[in-house]
Amino acid sequence: MTQNINNELDLNVAIATQGTGNRFAHEEADGVRDPQTGRFITHKIYGGDLGLNVQFTTEPVFSKKDTYLAGGVPKYVDMDFITITIPGDNSVSIHTPVTDFHQFRFPREYEAFKRGKDASVVGTPLDMWPALQPSQVAELKHQGIRTIEQLANLSDSVSGSLRGFYALKNKAQQYLDDAKDKKAAAVVRAQKDEQAERHKAEMKAMEDRFAAMLAEALATKEAKKGKASE
Numbered sequence: 001m002t003q004n005i006n007n008e009l010d011l012n013v014a015i016a017t018q019g020t021g022n023r024f025a026h027e028e029a030d031g032v033r034d035p036q037t038g039r040f041i042t043h044k045i046y047g048g049d050l051g052l053n054v055q056f057t058t059e060p061v062f063s064k065k066d067t068y069l070a071g072g073v074p075k076y077v078d079m080d081f082i083t084i085t086i087p088g089d090n091s092v093s094i095h096t097p098v099t100d101f102h103q104f105r106f107p108r109e110y111e112a113f114k115r116g117k118d119a120s121v122v123g124t125p126l127d128m129w130p131a132l133q134p135s136q137v138a139e140l141k142h143q144g145i146r147t148i149e150q151l152a153n154l155s156d157s158v159s160g161s162l163r164g165f166y167a168l169k170n171k172a173q174q175y176l177d178d179a180k181d182k183k184a185a186a187v188v189r190a191q192k193d194e195q196a197e198r199h200k201a202e203m204k205a206m207e208d209r210f211a212a213m214l215a216e217a218l219a220t221k222e223a224k225k226g227k228a229s230e
Contacts, residue, residue, distance in 0.1 A: 024104040038108035046105065050123075051153055053085045053144050054106050056098065056113035080113075082106075087150040088143050088158035123147030131171060139163065148172050 031043030039049040059081050066075035080098040103110045124147055126137045143162060145151050152172035159165040 023100060049105060051150055053087060054109055055083045056110055057081050085144045087145040088154045088162060090144060123149035148175060152176050
C-alpha cells in the first residue's frame with residue numbers, strides 16, 4: 001500500500017465526491033452495458049470499457065489540516081482510489097481518488113471492492129487457455145494483459161513490447177472466432193432440439209385428442225346399442 005505522504009489533494013473536495021448520489025444516472029440510456037460485467041460495451045460519450053484493467057484500493061492520504069490540529073503529529077485519512085491501465089501499454093496509467101463518476105462507470109467492480117472482493121476479470125482468463133505456456137502467461141500479465149479478449153484486441157502500437165506479438169494476437173483472435181462459431185452452432189442445435197420436442201408434444205396431444213374422440217364415439221355407440229336392446 002502506497003503512503004501518499006506528500007499528496008497535495010484537496011481532501012475536502014476529494015472526500016465530498018466519495019459516496020454521493022449517482023448524478024450520471026440520466027446518461028445511462030446513452031450506452032449499452034455488458035450484462036455479465038456491468039461495464040459499458042459502447043457509450044456515445046465515454047466509449048467502451050471492456051478492454052481496461054481497473055483496480056480499486058483504499059490508501060492513506062496525508063492530511064495537512066488534521067496534522068496541524070494534532071500539533072504537527074502526522075495524520076492520514078483513508079480514501080478510495082481507482083487505478084486504470086490499458087493492457088499492453090504500461091506507459092498509460094490513471095491513479096486518482098474514486099468519485100461518483102467511477103462508481104457510474106464500474107458499478108459492479110466498485111460494489112465488489114466495498115464488499116472486500118477482488119474485481120472480476122472481464123473475459124476469459126489467460127490461465128484457462130491451454131495454448132499458452134506458464135512463462136507466456138506471466139509475461140502477458142506483466143504487460144497488464146489478463147484475458148484472451150484483451151490479447152486479441154491489442155493495438156499494433158504495442159507490438160514492440162511483446163515477444164511474438166502478432167502470432168499470439170492472431171492465435172487469440174482465432175480462439176475467440178472458433179468459440180463464437182461453436183456457440184452459434186450450439187444455439188442452432190438447441191433451437192432444433194426445441195422444435196423437435198415441440199413437434200413431438202404437438203403430435204402426442206393430437207394422438208391423445210383422437211384417442212379421446214374415439215373412446216367417446218365407442219361409448220356413444222354402446223349406449224345406443226344398449227337402448228335398442230331394451
